[in-house]
Amino acid sequence: MSRTAGTVPVAAPRAGAATAPRRAAHLARRIAATAGRRALMLAVLLALVFAAVEVLPGDAAGASAERGESPADLAERRRLLGLDRPVWERFADWMAALPTGDLGTSARGQKVTELLADPLPNTLLLALSAFAITVALSLSLGCWAAAHPGRPADRLITHTSTAAFAIPEFVVSAVLLLTLSLWTGWLPAATVTGGDGRPATWTMLIMPVLALVIPQTGWNTRVVRGALADQAGAPHVEAAHLDGLPPHRVLLRHQLPGAVPAVATGIATSTGMLFGGAVVVETLFNYPGIGTVLAGAVAARDTPLIAGVVICAGAVITLVLLAADLIRHATLGARA
Secondary structure, rough: OOOOOOOOOOOOOHHHHHHHHEEEHHHHHHHEEEEEEHHHHHHHHHHHHHHHHHHHOOOOOHHHOOOOOOOHHHHHHHHHOOOOOHHHHHHHHHHHHHHHHOOOOOOOOOOHHHHOHHHHHHHHHHHHHHHHHHHHHHHHHHHHHOOOOOHHHHHHHHHHHHHHHHOOOOOOHHHHHHHHHHHHOOOOOOEEOOOOOEEEOOOHHHHHHHHHHHHHHHHHHHHHHHHHHHOOHHHHHHHHHOOOOOOOHOOOOOOOHHHHHHHHHHHHHHHHHHHHHHHHHHHHHOOOOOOHHHHHHHHOOOOOHHHHHHHHHHHHHHHHHHHHHHHHHHHHHHHH
C-alpha cells in the first residue's frame, strides 16, 4: 500500500471535550433560570408578609405608642411611619431600596440592618452548626442502614429516624430542658450573652443545636437511606457486586455517588426547616438570634423588621438551594 509523503495524521477531537463547553453553558442557563424563579418566589413571599401584617389587628404606631398619647399623636406617628399610605406603595418603596442594601427603618426609628447586625450571625452560627451535624449524622446513619438492608440495625435506624422527624422542635426543646437542665443541671436552661452579643459559653449552644438536629437528622437519614436503596438495583452496582468487591466499597464508590443528587436536594430542603425551627428554638432558649427579633417584630407589627428577617433567611436558604441545584445538575451531567 502506498503512503502519501509529507502527511501527518491529525487526531479527531474527543466528543467529551467538544461537549464540555456546551454542558457548562447549559448548566449556567439552568442555574440562572432557577435563581430567577427563586428570586421571584422570594419577592412574592415578601409581598405576602406586607399583606399579612396589614390585616393583623393594630399597627406599629399603636404598638410603639407611649401611655397617654392622644389620638392626634397617634395620627402623627402613623404619618411619620408611612402607615397612612397604601400597603402596596410601602412595599414598592421597600423593594426599590432593597438592591442598595437598605432594609428600611423599624417602628422604633432604628435601621433594620443595624438591628440585625448582631442577631443574624448568631442565628447563622446556630443553623450552620446544626446543619453540619445533621449532614454528618444523616450520611453515617443512612449508609449504615443501607449496608445492612432488612437487618435489625436497618429497622432500628428507620423507625427511630421516622419518630425523630415526627417530633416538633418545641417538644424536643422541652424534653432537653427537663433532662439536661432542670433534672440534671448539666447545661444552662437559658442563653446568657456576653459583651459582644454572642452566647457567653459554647455550652449554651448545645441544647438549641440538638433541638434542631434531632428532627432534621430523622428526615435526612430517611432521604439518604431511600436514595441508596434506589441505587442498589442499578446495573453498575450489580456489576460491582458480581466482580466480588467488598460491600462497603460498593456502597461508598458506586451507590453513594449515584445518590448524591437526591441527597443534596433533601439536605438543602431541610435548610428552610432549620430556619423555621430556629424561630421556636431561639425563643424557648432565649437565644439572641433573628428568631427572637422576629417574635418581637410580629408583636410590634413592625413590617420593615419582619421583612428584613424574612429576606435574610430567604437569601441564605436560596443560596443553599442553588448550591444543591448545582451539585445535582453537575452530577447528572457527568453521568450523561
